[in-house]
Amino acid sequence: MGKHYAALETRFKRIHDIEGVAAILSWDAQVIMPSGAVDERGEQMAALSGLAHEILVDTATGEAIEGAAGEGDLDDWARANIREAKRRYERARALDPKLVEAMTRAETITEMAWREARAKSDFELLRPKLEEIVKLTAESGRQIGQALDLPVYDALLDGFQPDLRDAAIEPLFTQLRAALPDILGEVRGRQGRPLTPVGPFPTTAQKALGRQLMETLGFDFSHGRLDESQHPFCGGTPDDIRITTRYREDELVSAVMGILHETGHALYERNLPAAYRAQPVGSARGMAVHESQSLLIEMQACKSPGFIAYLAPRLEAAFGQQPALTPENLRLIYRYVEPGYIRVDADEITYPLHIVLRHRLERAMVNGDLRVADLPGAWNEGMKELLGIVPPDHARGCLQDIHWPSGAFGYFPCYTLGALLAAQLFTTAQAAIPSLDDKLSAGEFGPLVGWLREKVHSQGSRLPIGCLVEQATGAPLTADAFLSHLRGRYLN
Amino acid sequence: MGKHYAALETRFKRIHDIEGVAAILSWDAQVIMPSGAVDERGEQMAALSGLAHEILVDTATGEAIEGAAGEGDLDDWARANIREAKRRYERARALDPKLVEAMTRAETITEMAWREARAKSDFELLRPKLEEIVKLTAESGRQIGQALDLPVYDALLDGFQPDLRDAAIEPLFTQLRAALPDILGEVRGRQGRPLTPVGPFPTTAQKALGRQLMETLGFDFSHGRLDESQHPFCGGTPDDIRITTRYREDELVSAVMGILHETGHALYERNLPAAYRAQPVGSARGMAVHESQSLLIEMQACKSPGFIAYLAPRLEAAFGQQPALTPENLRLIYRYVEPGYIRVDADEITYPLHIVLRHRLERAMVNGDLRVADLPGAWNEGMKELLGIVPPDHARGCLQDIHWPSGAFGYFPCYTLGALLAAQLFTTAQAAIPSLDDKLSAGEFGPLVGWLREKVHSQGSRLPIGCLVEQATGAPLTADAFLSHLRGRYLN
Numbered sequence: 001m002g003k004h005y006a007a008l009e010t011r012f013k014r015i016h017d018i019e020g021v022a023a024i025l026s027w028d029a030q031v032i033m034p035s036g037a038v039d040e041r042g043e044q045m046a047a048l049s050g051l052a053h054e055i056l057v058d059t060a061t062g063e064a065i066e067g068a069a070g071e072g073d074l075d076d077w078a079r080a081n082i083r084e085a086k087r088r089y090e091r092a093r094a095l096d097p098k099l100v101e102a103m104t105r106a107e108t109i110t111e112m113a114w115r116e117a118r119a120k121s122d123f124e125l126l127r128p129k130l131e132e133i134v135k136l137t138a139e140s141g142r143q144i145g146q147a148l149d150l151p152v153y154d155a156l157l158d159g160f161q162p163d164l165r166d167a168a169i170e171p172l173f174t175q176l177r178a179a180l181p182d183i184l185g186e187v188r189g190r191q192g193r194p195l196t197p198v199g200p201f202p203t204t205a206q207k208a209l210g211r212q213l214m215e216t217l218g219f220d221f222s223h224g225r226l227d228e229s230q231h232p233f234c235g236g237t238p239d240d241i242r243i244t245t246r247y248r249e250d251e252l253v254s255a256v257m258g259i260l261h262e263t264g265h266a267l268y269e270r271n272l273p274a275a276y277r278a279q280p281v282g283s284a285r286g287m288a289v290h291e292s293q294s295l296l297i298e299m300q301a302c303k304s305p306g307f308i309a310y311l312a313p314r315l316e317a318a319f320g321q322q323p324a325l326t327p328e329n330l331r332l333i334y335r336y337v338e339p340g341y342i343r344v345d346a347d348e349i350t351y352p353l354h355i356v357l358r359h360r361l362e363r364a365m366v367n368g369d370l371r372v373a374d375l376p377g378a379w380n381e382g383m384k385e386l387l388g389i390v391p392p393d394h395a396r397g398c399l400q401d402i403h404w405p406s407g408a409f410g411y412f413p414c415y416t417l418g419a420l421l422a423a424q425l426f427t428t429a430q431a432a433i434p435s436l437d438d439k440l441s442a443g444e445f446g447p448l449v450g451w452l453r454e455k456v457h458s459q460g461s462r463l464p465i466g467c468l469v470e471q472a473t474g475a476p477l478t479a480d481a482f483l484s485h486l487r488g489r490y491l492n
Numbered sequence: 493m494g495k496h497y498a499a500l501e502t503r504f505k506r507i508h509d510i511e512g513v514a515a516i517l518s519w520d521a522q523v524i525m526p527s528g529a530v531d532e533r534g535e536q537m538a539a540l541s542g543l544a545h546e547i548l549v550d551t552a553t554g555e556a557i558e559g560a561a562g563e564g565d566l567d568d569w570a571r572a573n574i575r576e577a578k579r580r581y582e583r584a585r586a587l588d589p590k591l592v593e594a595m596t597r598a599e600t601i602t603e604m605a606w607r608e609a610r611a612k613s614d615f616e617l618l619r620p621k622l623e624e625i626v627k628l629t630a631e632s633g634r635q636i637g638q639a640l641d642l643p644v645y646d647a648l649l650d651g652f653q654p655d656l657r658d659a660a661i662e663p664l665f666t667q668l669r670a671a672l673p674d675i676l677g678e679v680r681g682r683q684g685r686p687l688t689p690v691g692p693f694p695t696t697a698q699k700a701l702g703r704q705l706m707e708t709l710g711f712d713f714s715h716g717r718l719d720e721s722q723h724p725f726c727g728g729t730p731d732d733i734r735i736t737t738r739y740r741e742d743e744l745v746s747a748v749m750g751i752l753h754e755t756g757h758a759l760y761e762r763n764l765p766a767a768y769r770a771q772p773v774g775s776a777r778g779m780a781v782h783e784s785q786s787l788l789i790e791m792q793a794c795k796s797p798g799f800i801a802y803l804a805p806r807l808e809a810a811f812g813q814q815p816a817l818t819p820e821n822l823r824l825i826y827r828y829v830e831p832g833y834i835r836v837d838a839d840e841i842t843y844p845l846h847i848v849l850r851h852r853l854e855r856a857m858v859n860g861d862l863r864v865a866d867l868p869g870a871w872n873e874g875m876k877e878l879l880g881i882v883p884p885d886h887a888r889g890c891l892q893d894i895h896w897p898s899g900a901f902g903y904f905p906c907y908t909l910g911a912l913l914a915a916q917l918f919t920t921a922q923a924a925i926p927s928l929d930d931k932l933s934a935g936e937f938g939p940l941v942g943w944l945r946e947k948v949h950s951q952g953s954r955l956p957i958g959c960l961v962e963q964a965t966g967a968p969l970t971a972d973a974f975l976s977h978l979r980g981r982y983l984n
Contacts (some may be wrong), residue, residue, distance in 0.1 A: 017539035020532065021513060028516060032524070036715040037732035047509035051543060076497065222529040240529035 005078060008085055009279060011061050016278040018052040020237040027235040027242045031227045046104070053100075056092045065089055070092060070217045075271075077281055080462045084280035087162060094147035095140055103136050107407045114405035121395035123376050130405060131372045136365045137409050153363050156410035161286035161417070162192025163464045168362065168477075169413050172420065173359060176352045177386070183483070184349050187337050187490045194332035197324040201251040205318045210245065210259040211316070216443045217263050217297065219243075224266060233256050234265035234294075238277055241266045252319065253333050256311070257298055264297030265290060267449055271457030274299060285468055291418025293456065298424035299348055299419070300485070301448060303334045306441035335490055339387040341396040349486060350387060352419065356402075357382040358412040366409050374431045421469065423482035425456070428473040495752060496559025497570060500577055501771060503553050503637075508770040510544040512729040519727040519734045523719045538596070545592075557581055569765075569773055574953045576639060576772035586639035588633055595628050599899045605899035613887035614869050623864045629901050630858045645855050648902035653778035653909070655956045658855065661905050664912065665851060667971045668844045669878070675975070676841050679829050679982045680837045686824035687816035692741040697810045702737065702751040704806070709755050709789065709937045711735075716758060724750050726757035726786075730769055733758045742809065744827050746802070749790055756789030757782060759941055763949030774952045777960055779903060783910025784917060785948065791840055791911070792918035792977070793940060795826045798933035827982055831879040833888040841978055842879060844911065849874040850904040851894075858901050913961065915974035919950070920965040 001009075001481035022045060029041050055061065065086050068074075074082070110129040129389055141152035148155060150165075157164045210226055224241035236242035243262040247255060268284055277280030284290050301307060305327075313325040323329060337347040343354040364370035370378055379398035380390050391397035403411050416431045430436050438449070455472035469477045493501075514537060521533050527640035547553065557578050560566075566574070602621040609617035633644035640647060642657075646844035649656045702718055716733035735754040739747060760776060768774030776782050793799055797819075804819040815821060829839040835846040853870055856862035862870055872882050883889035895903055922928050927938045932940070947964035961969045 014543075015538060017536050018543075021536050021540065024517060024520060024536075025513060028520065032717070034714050034716055034732055036712070037729070039730060040731040044509050044513050044516075048504060048513065051506075051510075220528070224526055225524070237532060239530070239532040240526055364645050441717060 002068060002071030002073070004064050005071055007060070007064040008082065009137070011055055011058075011064060012085055012280055013278040015052045015055050018048050021049045022052075022233055023237055024240065024242075025068065026374065027244075030229045030231070030233070030235075031242075042108075043058070053092065056089060058272040061085075061089055062093070072431050077276060077462060079282035080086065080263065081276065081279050082291045084162075084283075084461050089131075089281055090147055091144055091159065094144045096143060097157075099136065099140055103140060103407055106132050106136055107405075110405045110407075111402065114399070114402060118395050119398040121393040121399065123394045123399060126405065127372055130375075133405065133407055134365050134372055134409075137407055138368070141409075143368055152366055153410065157413065158410075160408075160411045161288040161414050161465065162461070164286070164288065164413070164417070169417070170361065172417070173352075173356050173413075173477050175483075176416070177352050177356050179479075179483055180349060180353055183336060183486055183490070184339070187335075187349065190491070191336060192332050194336055194357060195324040195329050197319075197333075198322060199252065201252040203247040203249060206247050206252070206255060206316065209256070209318045213256070213260060213311075214243070214263050214266075217260070217267065217445045219263055219266055220270065220451050223270060226259070232262055234262045234269070236269075237270045238272050238274075241269055252315070252334050256315075257302065257334075258259050260302045261294045261298040264294035266359075267297070267452070268293040268457050270418070271449075271453040273458050273460045273462075276460055281462055283463055285456075285459070285461050286461075287414035288417040288421065289456065289465060289468065291415055292421035293418075293452065295419050296422035296452070300357065300422055301440055301445070303489075304437060304440055305331060306437045307443075308334065309441050310443045337490070341383070341389065341391045342400055348419070349490065352416045355412050355416040357386055358403075362404065362409045362412065365404075418476070420479050420482045421477055423485040424469070424473050424477060424480075425452070427481045427485070428455075494563030496556050496567065496572070497563055499552070499556040500560045500574065502545055503550075503556060504577055504772055505546045505770040507547050508541050508546075513728055514540045514544075515727055516732070516734075518568065519736075522685055522721045522723070522725070522727075523734075523736060534600075547582065548581060553577075553581055554585070569768060569954060572573055573768065573771050573773035576654075576953050578661050580772055582639055583636055583651065586636045588635060591628065591632055591635065595632060595899060597627055598624050599897075601741055602897045602899075603894065604892070606894065608885050610891040613885040613891065615886045615891060618891065618897065619864055622867075625897065625899055626857050626864055626901075629899050630860070633858055633901075637763045645858055645902065648858065649905065650902075652900075652903045653906050653957065654953070655779040655958065656778070656780065656905070656909070661851065661909070664909070664969070664971050665844075665848050667903075667975075668908070669848050671971075671975055672841060672845055673905075675879075675978055675982070676829060676831070681840065682983070683828060684824050686828055687821050687826035689744050689811075689816040689825075690814060691744065692959070693744040693811050695739040695741060698739050698744070698747060701748070701806065701810045703805075704756050705748070705752060706735075706758075708935045709752070709759065710941050711758055712762065715762060724754060726754045726761070728761075730761045730764050730766075733761050744807070745822070748807075749794065749826075750862070753790040754792045759789070759944070760785040760949050763941075763945040765950050768952055773954055775778060777948075777951070777953050777955075779906035780909035780913065781948065781957060781960070783912035784905055785910075787911050788914035788918050788944070793932055793937070795981075796857045796929060796932055797823060798929045799828065799935075801933050801937045813901055829982070831881050833875070833881065833883045834892055840911070844908045845878040847904050847908040849878055850895075854896065854901045854904065857896075909957075909969070912974045915977040916961070916965050916967070916969060916972075917944070919973045919977070920947075924942065 016120055025041065025044060025048070033041060059359060065082060068082050089258045106129070110126070110133050113126050113129045117123060137156065138152055141155040144150070144159070145152050145155035148158070150158065154165050155168060165213050197289055207226070211221070223239055224236065224243065227242065227244050228246060229244035230246065232245045234241065243259065243266055245255060245259050245262065268290060272284065273282050289472060302311075309327045312325060315325045315330075320327070337349045339350050340346060343351065346354055357379070360382065361370060361375065365372065365375070376394055376398050383397070384390050403409075423476070429448055429451050433439070434450060456468065463471065466476065517533065517540070517664070519538060521530075557574060560574050588946060598621070599960060602618070602625050605618050605621045609615060629648065630644055633647040636642070636651070637644050637647035640650070641846065642650065646657050649658060699718070703713070706718060707713070715730065715731055716735065719734065719736050720738060721736035722738065724737045724811055726733065726735050735751070735758055737747060737751050737754065760782060764776065765774050781827045794803075800822045801819045804817060804822055829841045831842050834839060835843065838846055849871070852874065853862060853867065857864065857867070868890050875889070876882050895901075921940055921943050925943055927930070948960065951960055955963065
């Protein structure tokens with residue numbers, strides 16, 4: 001190994017350690033921390049991100065990257081590592097430190113304003129703060145775009161899913177926008193009304209079942225935990241993966257799927273290439289790919305008729321028999337679709353329409369084509385056009401999500417690209433793994449997770465997303481597998 | 493504020509943030525972390541200590557300290573802060589980085605060897621590793637001593653309790669060594685045999701009672717937690733104090749006192765001066781002073797007849813009436829003394845004799861007057877001389893404590909100096925607070941904790957330990973109050 005490449009590895013190992021520490025502290029803040037420690041924790045998190053940033057933007061990092069690229073005898077992984085290191089370095093260097101500071105400050109303030117605005121359903125409480133966030137975000141997109149030769153919105157997308165460009169999203173979303181309303185209408189005309197399971201479903205029994213299902217999927221509890229938090233998430237590090245969920249004793253079916261969804265994220269993190277874990281090339285390939293892994297587990301595998309047949313007797317064993325917990329009724333529940341106001345509650349068919357709306361609006365805002373003051377009107381018009389309903393208030397409308405107030409413009413499309421990729425990967429896996437559906441009916445996830453590990457997880461960030469998808473599925477990403485999946489599950 | 497002093501504050505604030513992060517992660521490792529994450533956590537902790545160390549030993553830190561000392565217009569606190577910053581800087585700079593690295597590596601290896609040696613009661617498994625640790629520790633004492641103009645053992649003591657010198661310990665320990673055996677003999681001839689409380693004592697009830705007693709003492713659960721770990725400790729930060737304990741359903745009385753002991757540490761941390769919390773002057777005054785706060789709460793306040801009268805009905809309410817839980821019997825339990833092999837199980841009278849032994853042996857080892865190979869024999873001889881008993885094996889002898897295998901030479905004396913200081917402080921508090929004993933009988937800790945906050949906690953590290961003791965108690969530290977306390981509690 002050359003001295004420049006060695007220096008690169010040392011610098012990014014240090015950054016990796018700091019980021020791992022921050023991941024555990026962030027989990028702690030959401031699960032464990034007493035309320036009075038919130039200010040101190042903010043200082044600690046700022047110190048950690050400052051330390052990592054200082055190492056990243058140091059000219060010594062640039063010299064190591066530059067020098068390493070000229071060293072011979074590097075394998076594929078090392079070359080990809082230099083490429084990913086350079087990506088991070090250039091993005092970080094592109095930003096004026098004053099802008100970074102202003103963004104950090106504005107995000108904290110705007111998130112607080114958003115909580116109040118949403119609670120009171122009062123957009124005016126958020127508007128001036130959100131205007132500032134849009135201004136700063138657009139400016140950061142401009143600075144990064146200038147360095148990477150990208151338009152503003154592409155520069156933002158690239159921060160969540162490297163190499164993702166708006167030109168690739170546009171035709172996919174156009175296709176979804178055209179196809180989904182018809183599918184939705186057809187399903188709604190034919191679907192049966194499911195029985196609602198009657199609680200209480202004791203928290204201890206839900207926890208025990210959740211752990212059991214996680215183990216069925218291959219989650220290793222010597223390298224992770226399941227805990228509770230207000231908003232479920234998958235955090236921690238590959239060696240210490242921390243899933244959270246929220247228990248409600250009157251609700252069961254969506255909570256179970258929530259745990260399985262987070263387990264999909266967890267398996268990805270756990271199976272990242274161990275030898276490169278501390279390097280940029282060893283991390284997950286981006287938010288769209290990450291979401292594909294959780295949605296593949298949740299939507300493709302665990303809502304399949306086979307797995308529902310596996311699940312039903314386990315629900316009954318844990319909570320007693322009732323007509324709503326038969327496989328037939330669970331299938332009705334997990335396939336029931338209905339346009340609603342809230343994205344996170346949306347079913348598989350309407351969810352992409354929520355994303356199409358957000359993609360359209362966020363792009364327009366950062367490009368200066370939509371004033372923040374006009375957001376509520378544009379939101380409601382879009383809901384009417386795409387889903388045929390208008391939210392009764394802004395809390396259930398343009399104030400529902402934290403993403404924009406926290407400066408995350410360019411994140412939303414990843415959810416739906418993840419759904420498309422999940423379908424395309426699962427279709428390929430079905431062809432590659434003999435009688436996969438039977439295996440899922442028996443709770444055998446080994447072959448599926450092994451295939452995902454080989455094709456996706458263990459690849460880390462070695463390949464650009466386009467290559468990853470083509471190598472795994474034999475074709476570029478399209479919406480075809482997703483639309484076929486919908487027609488197959490909901491209309492056959 | 494001058495620019496050098498401002499730079500000093502900025503640098504130490506950063507170090508403080510990193511140390512706070514490390515404190516939470518260390519708690520996490522002992523309470524929460526899945527076993528498979530142990531190697532990764534080791535890397536993270538090493539990265540954090542490396543980052544803090546780099547900031548501390550940077551010549552810019554030295555320049556800020558030097559420059560700040562020459563700036564006018566500094567108050568007492570700022571001057572003390574410069575002094576404490578300089579103390580840390582000089583100690584850190586004194587050590588050869590290669591020695592620091594060798595120590596870190598040797599400590600990990602030796603701790604592992606110690607666990608095996610203790611489990612098998614086989615000193616030979618530890619001996620070669622401990623020889624290396626003694627060699628490295630003596631060398632670090634030599635290097636620090638050279639920089640600070642101190643003998644080796646003083647340089648080590650100073651790392652745990654700033655300004656503590658062996659010349660101050662020697663006469664105190666000589667007095668204890670002379671007085672304690674007689675007191676012990678007298679008490680043993682007179683004491684009654686207590687009834688043993690009969691369990692089970694359900695863990696949930698112990699937890700609830702523990703929390704209730706912590707609140708009685710003034711612990712603020714919006715700034716802290718009570719959890720479980722193998723070895724009880726008080727960790728976290730002043731805004732986020734994390735006490736742990738271990739529950740055994742067949743044991744009650746020592747577990748309750750364990751929680752109260754840790755609460756004593758917690759109150760000290762919580763009441764450190766808020767305005768200087770992120771600076772060296774804002775931290776606790778050293779290990780001996782820290783131990784004085786836990787022992788004052790546990791031994792002086794909570795084992796007083798008044799507090800036992802308060803505690804007894806609460807134990808009965810939680811666990812049911814039984815003859816062993818009357819105030820009379822609890823007093824017998826909490827005063828029962830008996831020489832034993834194990835330091836952590838020792839009573840208030842024999843405990844200092846365990847420390848006298850360790851002080852004598854550790855000083856001899858680092859000064860080259862006792863070979864590690866001769867430690868087991870010297871240990872057993874010392875036990876015979878001081879406590880009249882000889883351990884039946886090395887697991888209950890010289891292998892019982894982790895301190896030496898982890899490189900902590902100079903720590904043990906702090907336990908007993910803490911006990912002496914606790915007695916001297918409590919005697920002063922009794923004179924200053926009208927009817928303190930009655931207040932403790934009523935569970936009123938406000939006046940006592942308020943007095944401690946004023947005299948000790950809120951002082952942080954503003955004063956050298958000698959001044960702190962004199963300002964708080966009107967006299968230098970002696971063994972008199974402690975010996976009076978023993979005679980008063982056990983022989984009157």
